Amino acid sequence: MNDNKILLSANEMPSQWYNILPDITTPMAPPLHPGTKQPAAASDFAAIFPDALIAQEFSPDSFVDIPDEVREAYALSRPTPLIRAYALEKRLQTPAKIFFKYEGVNSAGSHKSNTALAQAYYNKQAGVKRLVTETGAGQWGSALSAACKRYGLGCEVFMVKVSYDQKPYRRTFMQLFGAEVHASPSDLTQAGRKILAEHPHSPGSLAIAISEAVELAVQRDDTKYALGSVLNHVLLHQTIIGEEARLQMEKAGAYPDIVIACAGGGSNFAGLGFSFLRDKLRGTNTALRVVAVEPASCPTLTKGVFAYDFGDESGYTPLMKMYTLGHSFIPDKIHAGGLRYHGMSPIVSHLYHDKQIEAEAYTQQEIFEAAVLFAETEGIVPAPESAHAIRSAIVHAEACKASGEAKTILFNLSGHGFFDLGSYDAYLQHRLIEHKSPLEHIQESIDRLPVI
């Protein structure tokens, strides 16, 4: 019998996160203070993050110890399985070997718990009483709610309105773990009220929800802000995925030719990809391909510009040099809500600009076709976000079929789709709205980029 799952025991779980920064040898543009537009100091982040996380944001160390308490929290669902997709390979009749890392097995159902648990832990250590955050599809908010409950912190979540309406059960999930959930834009913040005054029916965006959360965090002494992607420390925490996957691929006697993950802000992509990219950056495997996959309607890497921009709508955050569609860009209401973000992690952006990684974009129709094929063969209903990675893996596996090459493909199945059945229903009923090319709107928002 084909043993399709490669497992690690809790004691085999890596004890360190991997920090890619020291392996990046080309100079990275620093974050800038939003007011002065001068390089931001660590102290500029102190109003919203605890010191330990700020230190990680700028860490010079290649590996960072995972605190025992965080490893214990991880152990509830980690190490996650690495699975050989034999049934998918057979259906595609491809000579390619397809592996995937499955991050949907934890409480909140996605990779987001990896950083949620770490952030809640460091905030608790710093005496913080409450975290406030934004969430798109709800995966991040779910993960943070569960993590806050574990460490006895309060949790308040601004949920992008379109997802709040599409996914009421995600809200319930967060409430079940004690979180307060608001649809964003809300009338609780100046940022939200301003948007509502101009666009009373705004579907919201991650950029707006971030503004609302940051605004509240800055106002309250006992409250900090938590971000679910983009920043260096968030990506750092996600590398537990790739560090595990390296051990598991070794157990399987394999090494990937192509590593694939979807990318919204870049955290699950970095989580799986960076640990392998290390070999490329260090020159031991220059042929490795690492592919970020995004939605055609929010094509940050493939159609955006590499420029300084705000992480949020109102310009509260530091300016970051990144691929961006402009912070005023409101993506279409696609079902992969977790990928509706105008920007991209500065590290991922820098690596893309340096041509160390690649990017691809697919439509909703394409990704749901791939999702259903995957569910039928591998028996897991994927999150629409993760289905972007599946689509890409299938495209590369089909290329192998055409060329006869038996490449090894590894992708990240970042979460399950049990909360996305409404979206699947739209697909099955042929009610998916395939939006027009967003190019015109992108140009408008890019024209409004801050001048540095």
Place this chain on the structure above:
Amino acid sequence: MNDNKILLSANEMPSQWYNILPDITTPMAPPLHPGTKQPAAASDFAAIFPDALIAQEFSPDSFVDIPDEVREAYALSRPTPLIRAYALEKRLQTPAKIFFKYEGVNSAGSHKSNTALAQAYYNKQAGVKRLVTETGAGQWGSALSAACKRYGLGCEVFMVKVSYDQKPYRRTFMQLFGAEVHASPSDLTQAGRKILAEHPHSPGSLAIAISEAVELAVQRDDTKYALGSVLNHVLLHQTIIGEEARLQMEKAGAYPDIVIACAGGGSNFAGLGFSFLRDKLRGTNTALRVVAVEPASCPTLTKGVFAYDFGDESGYTPLMKMYTLGHSFIPDKIHAGGLRYHGMSPIVSHLYHDKQIEAEAYTQQEIFEAAVLFAETEGIVPAPESAHAIRSAIVHAEACKASGEAKTILFNLSGHGFFDLGSYDAYLQHRLIEHKSPLEHIQESIDRLPVI
């Protein structure tokens, strides 16, 4: 670090199911033909089941080989983890050791896949083209839909109306795997039309949905019927849970004092419990307690009678000697839809009557309180059905705290609650309807039991 998960590799997966029948030494009452009321022959089942499953229904062997193709299908999500609930123990401050077997990690999210894959396989081998079934909460229908898709069989599901309305995403899940789904009672069958004529707003019941499914299966040559619980062969397939759990408890250096599972028709209870009960029946561990947990509003074991009754509403099935509330009993619309069944597996009933096992019943309020405590500590949102087992485990762990005994408790977490967030929402909003004691209705339907 406490390694809380006890895992098995796919190659460690047991290769045989355990058949408890040869270990039951007191005489069991045979099933009776619904017309003649004489003991039913194997051939009486031929219209609705393939020969291989009928043979298993009456098998004299203690162990039955699992076909390689079924083991390969199992391997997508099996062996499932056995988890030591350290966090729950700590919260309860109990000296008890609490273990649970987690069956929610597969595609359909519950133990039901264990028999769905086996039944679909044997039907496919027999040349059957299509399976028709009923489903309550949707767990069984989801599992059978996915299994039929795997083996290229058509699938048609009668879903109890109250669940059809409460859980639209379950319907989408089944459709995603190609199934046709009807709310039951429907106007597609004589059984359904009769109910609708008398009770146009009937919430449905498993007994009615079974009648509808059996009626269609009998009418069509290329179609067979599949049942998700109750029958011997279904329980047999579920013993993969207990056979794995025995190996895992051994790895953990532990053996349960108390084994607990929820019971609707009895299949997840049998799945975990029978493999341990074997030791009690064979006299090697007479102190073992095995506890079936049911909802207070559908208390088949705790308030039913041990009598011959039909498995369905219309009297199409053989008569089985079992604990029953009467086949005309319509349980309240509780959120644990998978436990809304009037009867109980004949084997489980016989063992209960012989005092080899125990039974407990809890209210919805009690089980949701336990579910939320479990989610907060162990990070898994359980199905309301499974929360019955959690409640019982907590009760026994608290008894240990009071007595100072460090007992070992093992329960079955039969499924996750990602499709039940609407029910959790009702609980969180204090909108759970706690029904009155059903005793009066039970007496009415018991008075209508068939006369043998």
